[in-house]
Amino acid sequence: QKEVEQNSGPLSVPEGAIASLNCTYSDRVSQSFFWYRQYSGKSPELIMSIYSNGDKEDGRFTAQLNKASQYVSLLIRDSQPSDSATYLCAVITANTGNQFYFGTGTSLTVIP
Amino acid sequence: DAGVIQSPRHEVTEMGQEVTLRCKPISGHDYLFWYRQTMMRGLELLIYFNNNVPIDDSGMPEDRFSAKMPNASFSTLKIQPSEPRDSAVYFCASSFGGETQYFGPGTRLLVL
Numbered sequence: 405q406k407e408v409e410q411n412s413g414p415l416s417v418p419e420g421a422i423a424s425l426n427c428t429y430s431d432r433v434s435q436s437f438f439w440y441r442q443y444s445g446k447s448p449e450l451i452m453s454i455y456s457n458g459d460k461e462d463g464r465f466t467a468q469l470n471k472a473s474q475y476v477s478l479l480i481r482d483s484q485p486s487d488s489a490t491y492l493c494a495v496i497t498a499n500t501g502n503q504f505y506f507g508t509g510t511s512l513t514v515i516p
Numbered sequence: 517d518a519g520v521i522q523s524p525r526h527e528v529t530e531m532g533q534e535v536t537l538r539c540k541p542i543s544g545h546d547y548l549f550w551y552r553q554t555m556m557r558g559l560e561l562l563i564y565f566n567n568n569v570p571i572d573d574s575g576m577p578e579d580r581f582s583a584k585m586p587n588a589s590f591s592t593l594k595i596q597p598s599e600p601r602d603s604a605v606y607f608c609a610s611s612f613g614g615e616t617q618y619f620g621p622g623t624r625l626l627v628l
Contacts, residue, residue: 436615447607447619492559502614504549508558
């Protein structure tokens with residue numbers, strides 16, 4: 405089992421809709437969670453970080469964390485064509501030192 | 517700040533040649549990461565340093581790969597000898613305290 409798993413997609417949503425991206429992780433002691441966006445041919449860039457159970461909102465983006473169920477999600481409201489990218493989930497686990505894991509990413513296409 | 521700087525941006529070499537990738541992290545960051553990204557395997561963590569000391573190199577594929585960080589502002593990833601299967605985009609990232617990672621633009625390596 406991979407430490408971080410994401411549905412690779414592709415996920416297609418119409419412009420203006422809500423895009424929902426999901427990520428599950430295997431290690432219960434994971435403590436920090438991140439969503440990165442990567443445009444084709446570019447490097448990943450941070451969108452959101454979340455550390456506590458519940459929701460965290462930043463503009464059109466909402467990250468949701470449920471440690472009991474070991475999942476973290478990203479909602480994008482009012483999706484725009486410029487949101488079309490691959491979204492990477494990342495997790496930091498602290499066992500004997502920090503361990504860093506990225507999911508394989510979900511490809512999102514927003515259709516005008 | 518200029519962000520994470522990587523060089524070269526593109527490298528084309530022949531099988532068997534030595535390849536050296538370079539990275540300058542963001543000033544003040546104490547963690548430095550080397551990743552490899554391919555379509556098949558996604559983003560893979562190769563090695564990371566904390567305060568210039570290699571902490572986890574379990575992702576380094578084999579002895580042909582080596583990484584150094586002689587000081588806080590410079591790191592290298594060397595492949596010797598290179599093979600076609602090493603063709604990928606190599607990212608360097610840095611962070612403060614091991615949290616949010618900031619990625620460089622990447623080096624696109626093609627081994628013929």
